Amino acid sequence: MPTNEQLLDIFENYLAQTEFPAEPERLYAPIRYSLSGGGKRLRPMLLLLACGVFSDRTDHALPAAAAVEIFHNFTLLHDDIMDNAAVRRGKPSVHARWGENVAILSGDAMMICAYRLLSGVPADKLPRILAMFNTMAVEVCEGQQYDMDFEQKPKVSVVEYMHMIELKTSVLLGGAVTIGALLGGASEEDCRKLYRFAIELGLAFQLQDDLLDSYGDERLGKAIGGDILEGKQTYLMITAMSRADEPAREILRHTYKDDTLCDGEKIARVKAVYDRLEIPRLTEQQITVRFERALALLDTLSVDAARTARIREFAVGLMNRKK
Amino acid sequence: MPTNEQLLDIFENYLAQTEFPAEPERLYAPIRYSLSGGGKRLRPMLLLLACGVFSDRTDHALPAAAAVEIFHNFTLLHDDIMDNAAVRRGKPSVHARWGENVAILSGDAMMICAYRLLSGVPADKLPRILAMFNTMAVEVCEGQQYDMDFEQKPKVSVVEYMHMIELKTSVLLGGAVTIGALLGGASEEDCRKLYRFAIELGLAFQLQDDLLDSYGDERLGKAIGGDILEGKQTYLMITAMSRADEPAREILRHTYKDDTLCDGEKIARVKAVYDRLEIPRLTEQQITVRFERALALLDTLSVDAARTARIREFAVGLMNRKK
Numbered sequence: 001m002p003t004n005e006q007l008l009d010i011f012e013n014y015l016a017q018t019e020f021p022a023e024p025e026r027l028y029a030p031i032r033y034s035l036s037g038g039g040k041r042l043r044p045m046l047l048l049l050a051c052g053v054f055s056d057r058t059d060h061a062l063p064a065a066a067a068v069e070i071f072h073n074f075t076l077l078h079d080d081i082m083d084n085a086a087v088r089r090g091k092p093s094v095h096a097r098w099g100e101n102v103a104i105l106s107g108d109a110m111m112i113c114a115y116r117l118l119s120g121v122p123a124d125k126l127p128r129i130l131a132m133f134n135t136m137a138v139e140v141c142e143g144q145q146y147d148m149d150f151e152q153k154p155k156v157s158v159v160e161y162m163h164m165i166e167l168k169t170s171v172l173l174g175g176a177v178t179i180g181a182l183l184g185g186a187s188e189e190d191c192r193k194l195y196r197f198a199i200e201l202g203l204a205f206q207l208q209d210d211l212l213d214s215y216g217d218e219r220l221g222k223a224i225g226g227d228i229l230e231g232k233q234t235y236l237m238i239t240a241m242s243r244a245d246e247p248a249r250e251i252l253r254h255t256y257k258d259d260t261l262c263d264g265e266k267i268a269r270v271k272a273v274y275d276r277l278e279i280p281r282l283t284e285q286q287i288t289v290r291f292e293r294a295l296a297l298l299d300t301l302s303v304d305a306a307r308t309a310r311i312r313e314f315a316v317g318l319m320n321r322k323k
Numbered sequence: 324m325p326t327n328e329q330l331l332d333i334f335e336n337y338l339a340q341t342e343f344p345a346e347p348e349r350l351y352a353p354i355r356y357s358l359s360g361g362g363k364r365l366r367p368m369l370l371l372l373a374c375g376v377f378s379d380r381t382d383h384a385l386p387a388a389a390a391v392e393i394f395h396n397f398t399l400l401h402d403d404i405m406d407n408a409a410v411r412r413g414k415p416s417v418h419a420r421w422g423e424n425v426a427i428l429s430g431d432a433m434m435i436c437a438y439r440l441l442s443g444v445p446a447d448k449l450p451r452i453l454a455m456f457n458t459m460a461v462e463v464c465e466g467q468q469y470d471m472d473f474e475q476k477p478k479v480s481v482v483e484y485m486h487m488i489e490l491k492t493s494v495l496l497g498g499a500v501t502i503g504a505l506l507g508g509a510s511e512e513d514c515r516k517l518y519r520f521a522i523e524l525g526l527a528f529q530l531q532d533d534l535l536d537s538y539g540d541e542r543l544g545k546a547i548g549g550d551i552l553e554g555k556q557t558y559l560m561i562t563a564m565s566r567a568d569e570p571a572r573e574i575l576r577h578t579y580k581d582d583t584l585c586d587g588e589k590i591a592r593v594k595a596v597y598d599r600l601e602i603p604r605l606t607e608q609q610i611t612v613r614f615e616r617a618l619a620l621l622d623t624l625s626v627d628a629a630r631t632a633r634i635r636e637f638a639v640g641l642m643n644r645k646k
Contacts, residue, residue: 027468141432145350
């Protein structure tokens with residue numbers, strides 16, 4: 001079994017030699033650009049590692065791994081249009097560089113390319129894997145829709161928020177590991193457990209992302225407090241709003257819009273409320289609960305513990321990335 | 324075998340009872356809106372009729388027929404954003420009614436729903452049908468990209484134009500009949516012939532669309548000469564440019580931008596050049612060549628002539644729609 005680093009190399013090489021036509025240039029160049037932008041390759045890695053839990057062969061899972069990575073990048077392309085984001089991974093977003101029309105269309109083509117790669121799985125597994133992919137894909141759309149709806153919603157509960165991030169970010173991890181497990185020959189029972197492992201891991205990861213936005217040290221490509229300045233409804237903000245008295249809620253609601261304050265003052269003021277309400281500690285607690293739940297699920301799989309070492313190592317590495 | 328009218332009813336009923344979730348509302352309401360907008364249901368009808376050439380059963384082809392119709396409507400949704408079209412089939416376009424973000428995302432969800440329905444075909448046919456659908460879908464994107472590229476291209480040849488419309492509009496008909504034929508148990512040879520039938524029919528149909536824009540009588544939802552006023556590079560314009568002397572080319576290039584003329588004058592001036600260059604006759608000629616080629620292909624199929632009567636009748640009806 002290759003090490004996790006070797007597996008990542010294998011995947012990067014496979015993705016790099018995935019060919020796209022030269023013409024029309026403005027359709028395919030943005031696709032190559034998106035896929036070469038780096039990124040952790042989290043989803044294809046989870047797919048390959050999930051396959052590796054059950055099988056010593058993972059090469060046959062490379063096309064499906066590429067499919068989930070291409071699908072993920074398609075969602076980023078379209079999300080960047082919808083969020084009007086000019087930068088992605090430190091470079092201009094596709095719509096900033098080529099315009100909105102190209103971003104819409106290249107995104108569409110990327111989704112089709114993902115399905116094309118997925119269609120290459122063994123025929124006996126295709127219906128099941130396709131069904132998983134379809135469900136996962138439409139749930140990601142649902143999550144994105146709820147995220148956009150919440151921007152206009154005055155009061156979002158913690159439950160609603162967790163449901164939204166489960167759909168928007170976690171189900172893709174869940175789909176990836178399920179597809180990987182199926183390709184490795186896992187039972188439906190083990191697939192269900194791995195799916196839940198990935199959901200819990202995804203939620204922990206997203207909560208950590210929320211926490212690091214405001215309390216991180218150094219963020220590659222992201223400044224501290226961006227969510228606060230946007231007035232974004234993250235786990236921190238929603239939990240704080242649910243615990244705060246009315247004066248504190250006023251501060252939370254209005255600070256980011258207060259033109260008399262500079263950015264640094266806005267961030268400090270909101271974080272002071274967060275600190276007083278113990279938001280960092282409560283968030284860390286949730287992260288830990290979810291992450292430990294994820295790891296515990298790995299122990300319940302019907303394989304020897306040694307077989308889950310690699311995926312466990314990967315999950316731990318993921319959560320430790322910026323501490 | 325049901326009549327073509329009955330088949331259309333059967334399809335409309337099937338589509339109407341295809342369920343979409345209630346929530347999130349802003350994701351699914353636009354999908355229902357798009358699909359209930361009427362339209363000729365050309366692509367699903369061709370799919371069902373192609374199936375019916377080879378088999379007396381067509382019910383099992385309904386999910387795939389719905390898939391191609393949903394895919395087609397997805398392309399219209401995204402195309403309307405890219406073309407900034409406020410109206411579709413006499414009603415506000417989805418992005419005019421709900422905004423661009425909803426149109427992008429609902430379109431994405433529609434494409435996934437199309438794949439979901441397609442996934443329901445018999446497992447032994449799924450790889451082949453999926454491959455056809457994937458190829459067709461990405462080619463539609465390529466066609467749309469070329470169409471957008473051509474807006475900035477000073478000189479588009481007839482060959483380039485025909486290639487673009489083949490990709491943008493005809494391959495979807497080709498894919499539809501191929502999938503229908505496969506579901507009917509056709510041989511690969513007959514599939515190839517039907518595919519070419521649909522391509523030729525699609526080209527004839529698009530050329531007729533170009534002709535009717537400027538020379539039609541009454542156009543439901545479209546005024547006469549819209550393409551002329553946009554300076555759009557259609558078959559008429561491109562053929563005219565290739566035949567015209569320089570003074571005539573100047574007229575063709577600049578008239579639509581001439582602010583001293585009202586719309587009626589612009590249209591009359593360009594049509595006068597078209598008439599002088601025999602563009603209507605040449606276009607009619609191309610339409611006839613393509614259409615007759617299409618019908619001739621039906622005769623080469625390895626079935627009794629009676630089995631192609633319905634699809635032949637449908638094709639004839641399509642081309643006769645506005646004469």
